[in-house]
Amino acid sequence: MKRLLLILVLALVAHPALAQQPVEITADLFTVDENTQEAVFTGNVVVIHPSVKVWAAKVVAIYGEGGTTDIESFEATGAVRLETPEQNATGDKAVFTPGDQLLRLTGNVQVINSGGTIDAAELVVNLATNVSTFTSSGGGRVTGVFTSQ
Numbered sequence: 001m002k003r004l005l006l007i008l009v010l011a012l013v014a015h016p017a018l019a020q021q022p023v024e025i026t027a028d029l030f031t032v033d034e035n036t037q038e039a040v041f042t043g044n045v046v047v048i049h050p051s052v053k054v055w056a057a058k059v060v061a062i063y064g065e066g067g068t069t070d071i072e073s074f075e076a077t078g079a080v081r082l083e084t085p086e087q088n089a090t091g092d093k094a095v096f097t098p099g100d101q102l103l104r105l106t107g108n109v110q111v112i113n114s115g116g117t118i119d120a121a122e123l124v125v126n127l128a129t130n131v132s133t134f135t136s137s138g139g140g141r142v143t144g145v146f147t148s149q
Helices: 002-012 016-020
Strands: 024-026 029-033 038-049 052-063 071-083 087-097 102-113 116-126 131-135 143-146
Touching: none
Parallel strands: none
Antiparallel strands: 024 038, 029 038, 038 052, 052 071, 071 087, 087 102, 102 116, 116 131, 116 143
């Protein structure tokens, strides 16, 4: 169990120094498959980290041959919500890949903060460069409503 929590902690945070902070994970079901190297939380999943809280129907962490130091991806699906003190983001699926430090939120993406609201098909956040890119698909457009302060 301790090993699996460490896997998720490493997958959730961009900076290894933050991995020492406590993470609480609750779900209706927890399954580990050492053969496929997957840790799966299913049903009303809530991940609480000091810097972010995540809700999803399912969370899957995939790790490589190196075990907990070799996280390949972290994927949350099903009415995904990410909350930080500054903003809320929702979408159908969130994937974080530590190798390239990219967080992708896709499907009916909405980000709300004190400055306004942005709706898009996809949001890609490069945690290494702190650049966020909103994109549209299928003829849709990225839309935003901003509050002047």
